[in-house]
Amino acid sequence: MHFLDQPFFLVFAAISALYAILLIISFFSLATYRNKFDKIYSDGVSIIVCARSELNNLRQLVPLLIKQDYKDFEIIIVDDRSEDGQYDFLMDMAKKEPKVRHVRIDHVPDHIQPKKYAITLGVKAATNDVLLFTDADCRPSSNSWVEKMSAPFVNPKISFAIGYSQYFTSGGLLNAMIRWDTLQTALQYITLNRLGNPYMAVGRNLAYRKSVFLENNGFGSLQSVLGGDDDLFVNKHAKRNNSALVLGETSLVYSVAKKTWSEFIIQKVRHLSVGKHYRWIDKVILRVAGAIRYLMYVTLITAILSGSQPLAVAIVYFFTLVLLLMNVLAIQFKSGERKNMWWGVVLDLVYLIGYLVVAAKAKFSPKIRWR
Template identity: 50%
Template sequence: MIPFLLIIFLLALGIQLFYIIFVLAKINKYPNLEEEPPAKLPAVSIIVCSWNELSNLQELIPLLNSQNYPTFEVIIVDDRSHDGTYDYLLTESHCFEKVRFLRIEHPPEHLSPKKYALTLGIKSAKYEVILLTDADCRPQSALWIQGMAQLLNAQKDIVLGFSPYFSSKGFLNKLIRYETFLTALQYFSFALYGMPYMGVGRNLMYRKSLFFNNRGFAKHTNILGGDDDLFMNEVANVHNTAVCLEPETFMYSIPKETWQDWYRQKTRHISVSKYYKKENKIALGLLASSQILFWLSLIALIPFVFFDLLKYWIIGLFLLRLIVHWVVLASANKLLDRTISTISIPCWDFLITGYYLWMGLNNIVPKRRKMRWK
């Protein structure tokens, strides 16, 4: 039993150290060497799709309208809202010179409401560069558009931005912020490593031509989610994708406040990962499974080696992985606006293993999901 567990432990440890040192640590070398930003910044169309988001739009629209950028527009796509959003847009949108809106009354049944709303917004956009966010998001500064747009050039068609969650009291909020930080760390680092696999629609920029040249969401119209990550998984590559980690471009978002809402959100997000490219699924699967096996084999080995000198080697290897992981994530946390508590990283590293197990098993069981916004 001990040799088997030890092999599993060492194998998982080796995979973990490879990912931590050679992939996740890539983010800490930002800013990477990029070409000079374009002399003339491109005109940008910001698209916000909403469903019953009146209070959020009342806060967000003035912030978007006042962005410090030469040429841009803000398109609000209202999907059948019944909370007063339509009346607000009718009576107040003219007060904001950059803002216009579209109203959806009858979305098609074959396409998720969010994907249909996005498609209409992109078709309606005046400008070639599309910048996406959600109604419950708030830009960190008036330089959000500028910071994202300056990374576009002749080679780059996509800019991945960061969208952390606001901090509040409670364990759920801490879990949401850590999981969001970890997800961002992974997709940013993989992109810098040369394997971009996803983006987050709360802060995402790409060219309109890229969307239509790839037939938009045509390859995954039957999938509930994926309006951001599946599309990015399809079109992003090492050559056309840039990463933006400038603090003024961060787009903060309002997190879920109940376990049920968060669970629904995460199951929707994770359910689309099965449609990623094969190489992405293998890479992400190895990362998650090696962490699970590392902790499980460590726990299983403890009773067998408690009175053996082997325990000192195991403790040493455990501490090696703990310290390397802690240092890399702590450095990344500074870069990402200190969105989590640095001292809590080892604790969350253990707890997130249970999350991986739970969500992985949940994703295996097929479920029929009704198409809905959130």
């Protein structure tokens, strides 16, 4: 039977071709990345961590931050209404370690979301222009983290340094899905960054100038929006000529993944719900790319059920999986993330179905507060 007589296969092949083009663009964006920041930023850096009842995590994180091999930095921990002994721990650390500073929050004004308020107070307390952000449940991969993430600021035109953060491996389907989701998100924002559109970043590994924050009135009109303290701020103010992408084994940050499905879903809903505040062009790009990816699987299933050219369908699908795997290997190689994730290409359809459910929940769910 001739290919032209097989409409289900032709549609699948056409959609797969579009998906392949996206994957090829993504791969070459990653493969051609070079970390050119070989000079060391000589001025001070302020590390800011906002935490609420994160005593156990801070006991692990703060010593790692203190050990950073950088000559001039301070650590500002914004204690947001903690109730677990975190306050006493931070007071004690501030007495022992001159680099550690402690900002306490007992009340959050109604006009601003708690996380954004905590960040705002941390920024105002910082004594340096370059601010480096991470979360309490994060761990820098090396003692050179501050040095690597601050290096782009040698160039006075740079206002943002966008890093990469992955989650620790702990086994199980949930952890696998979280890590795969993180990698897929990174593929999107790293690719678009390389193409000149730094549309988002993750607050687990992000640096920007205090002057940019203050000049733009902090979070401005976004201060009442739940979430988006990292990606919405970057989406609004980062541009091709004022931002830098920092990838590498020594600039990588690992995070402790959620332990239950409900925690992960709540976190993902919060992240997805801020997407409606992106620039219109970013929403169009992401929706078109996402639609092509979903349609590839829909047409694949349709072609299989129709019995259209099974061998040809298998070859085309295998080709897209190879391209997807190449992207996975590329981002892991460039970022220094060494845990093999080839298995993600097999679970991709399951992940996308779950993503669709969570996205629907994000669109229709009520507000979810930060902790």
